[in-house]
Amino acid sequence: MSHIVIRIPTPLRGHTAGADEVPVEARSVGEALARLGELHPGILERVLDGDGQPRQFVNIFLGSGNVRALDGMNTPVRDGDVLAIIPAVAGGGHESGGCKTESPSGTDYRA
Amino acid sequence: MAQVLSLHAAERRQLAAWACDAYPHEACGLMLGVSEADGVRVLEVRRARNLNVERARDRYDIDPADYLAAEREATARGCELVGVWHTHPDHPARPSPTDLALAWPGWSYVIAAVTAAGMTELRAWRLNGGHQFDEESIEEADPS
Numbered sequence: 001m002s003h004i005v006i007r008i009p010t011p012l013r014g015h016t017a018g019a020d021e022v023p024v025e026a027r028s029v030g031e032a033l034a035r036l037g038e039l040h041p042g043i044l045e046r047v048l049d050g051d052g053q054p055r056q057f058v059n060i061f062l063g064s065g066n067v068r069a070l071d072g073m074n075t076p077v078r079d080g081d082v083l084a085i086i087p088a089v090a091g092g093g094h095e096s097g098g099c100k101t102e103s104p105s106g107t108d109y110r111a
Numbered sequence: 112m113a114q115v116l117s118l119h120a121a122e123r124r125q126l127a128a129w130a131c132d133a134y135p136h137e138a139c140g141l142m143l144g145v146s147e148a149d150g151v152r153v154l155e156v157r158r159a160r161n162l163n164v165e166r167a168r169d170r171y172d173i174d175p176a177d178y179l180a181a182e183r184e185a186t187a188r189g190c191e192l193v194g195v196w197h198t199h200p201d202h203p204a205r206p207s208p209t210d211l212a213l214a215w216p217g218w219s220y221v222i223a224a225v226t227a228a229g230m231t232e233l234r235a236w237r238l239n240g241g242h243q244f245d246e247e248s249i250e251e252a253d254p255s
Contacts, residue, residue, distance in 0.1 A: 089195050
């Protein structure tokens with residue numbers, strides 16, 4: 001087991017009583033996030049989809065690397081690692097219509 | 112009661128300069144600051160790269176690496192990311208349906224309307240409990 005820290009983004013700190021980071025012990029990214037979910041129920045629904053993968057509007061970075069480009073949830077962690085939950089920050093001014101996307105809150109939206 | 116977003120004149124000028132620089136494309140970035148009882152006090156605005164190059168005129172998607180850098184800077188300074196800013200070229204400074212659909216709770220969303228003549232409007236918005244935007248009042252911060 002490695003001792004790592006998970007960075008919590010501002011929009012999700014309501015699930016961690018305002019804490020900006022949560023220390024956990026884990027061997028992989030998936031284990032670390034599962035431990036986060038045990039400590040703070042409800043947060044994982046905002047981070048992972050039904051298959052246990054990062055949601056469309058969430059990135060998980062281990063250090064400076066996106067875990068999607070590493071070994072996903074199986075990416076091993078080491079003592080001192082920092083795992084950052086990064087909300088996708090997006091939007092736009094005009095509407096062309098017809099596109100369908102999933103919102104961060106999990107509801108479908110048709111523009 | 113409406114929340115207040117406190118912004119220095121220098122940061123406002125910086126947003127206007129970036130809005131003009133990017134025009135007719137959207138510019139975007141993050142805001143470092145502190146949360147207060149009646150709103151947020153912005154300490155610094157930072158520009159970020161827009162990953163949505165295909166629709167840069169009407170969409171933005173902040174590079175996660177820029178987000179990570181801003182968050183690290185905020186932590187080092189003992190503050191936090193208090194919100195997001197972006198521009199609406201030739202479009203009012205009101206949230207679009209896309210802005211609403213992709214917004215996160217707990218952040219201020221500053222929108223700058225910009226035309227070829229420059230920034231025409233700057234407004235701030237925040238999600239309420241019903242996932243709708245309420246407008247925040249932008250006040251000029253004390254220059255001290």
